[in-house]
Amino acid sequence: MKLQQLRYAVEVYRQKLNVSEAAEVLFTSQPGISKQIRMLEEELGVPLFIRHGKRMVAVTAPGKIVLETAERILREVQNIKHIGTEFADQNIGSLTIATTHTLARYYLPEVVSAFVKRYPQVQLNIQTASPKIITHMVLDGEVDFAIGMEIEIEHSELRKLSCGAWNRSIIVPDNHSLLSLKRPLRLEDIAAYPLITYDIAFSEESKIARAFAQEDCNLPRVVLASADTDVIKTYVAQGLGIGLLASMAFDSRLDQGLQLISAEHLFEPSFSQIILRQDVYLRGFGYEFLALFAPGLTRARIESALHSSFEEDFSI
DSSP: OOHHHHHHHHHHHHTTTOHHHHHHHHTSOHHHHHHHHHHHHHHHTSOSEEEETTEEEEEOHHHHHHHHHHHHHHHHHHHHHHHHHHHHOTTOEEEEEEEOHHHHHHTSHHHHHHHHHHOTTEEEEEEEOOHHHHHHHHHTTSSSEEEEESOOOOOTTEEEEEEEEEOEEEEEETTOGGGGOSSOOOHHHHHTSOEEEETTTTSTTOHHHHHHHHTTOOOOOEEEEESOHHHHHHHHHTTSOEEEEEGGGOOTTTOTTEEEEEOTTTSOOEEEEEEEETTOOOOHHHHHHHHHHSTTOOHHHHHHHHTSSSOEEOOO
């Protein structure tokens, strides 16, 4: 049995049984992949895939177990490579992070700037996606860790550290009627206007949805939802509705034509969250990045969370 055979089988599985796409990702030929998978199946004595002619159409029951085990093996092999690299040179390598658009755009720039100055020879890769997708990126080993907002994890292989409280505000165009209120904003004020907000804002576990339910207030009519904060601001400026977003995402110097109205008294605060695989091997500069993001978050604290069987809450 060869690691290459496991890698081929796992990639076919990841590519939804499309051998052509797996071959493209692995820079090899379709016949080569098919041959190696056949050899692996012969050695194991069980088929990994159900075939219809030459096409793979499903994964067998033993195949699913083998492929899940193979994924863990390949991750451990990558960890071994990281260990060797770390001891060879502490300050050279790569770090891949998944995060949301809002954090990448409005929270991480200072962290990234400080990290790059400290580790100029480390290639930093930042991939942005929705909270659900970045969780799966961690689970699949595509990134070293993720930094998100309001993430619910449903996998025992993942660990979550909460840090950095944040809350929400309303944005409106200049001269909007809400700016003339002589009192703090209320939920019914928000519900009275078409709303533009995050695509997860009114999910079942959302603190926004919970606030409206607790006050028995009608939900606003969401006319546009997006994971991209800049999209929300663009359409508020166009007069499509009022915006509900993270307060950190508003900059009065840059967001000309828009005004911020605090809604932080209406909703429970949320926390930014660091998501890691329990079996991840982080190089030293990975821990340094997290310490820059959440000052006071030590390597010992992170490793304690990784080895625990529960979610670790770390608030700053």
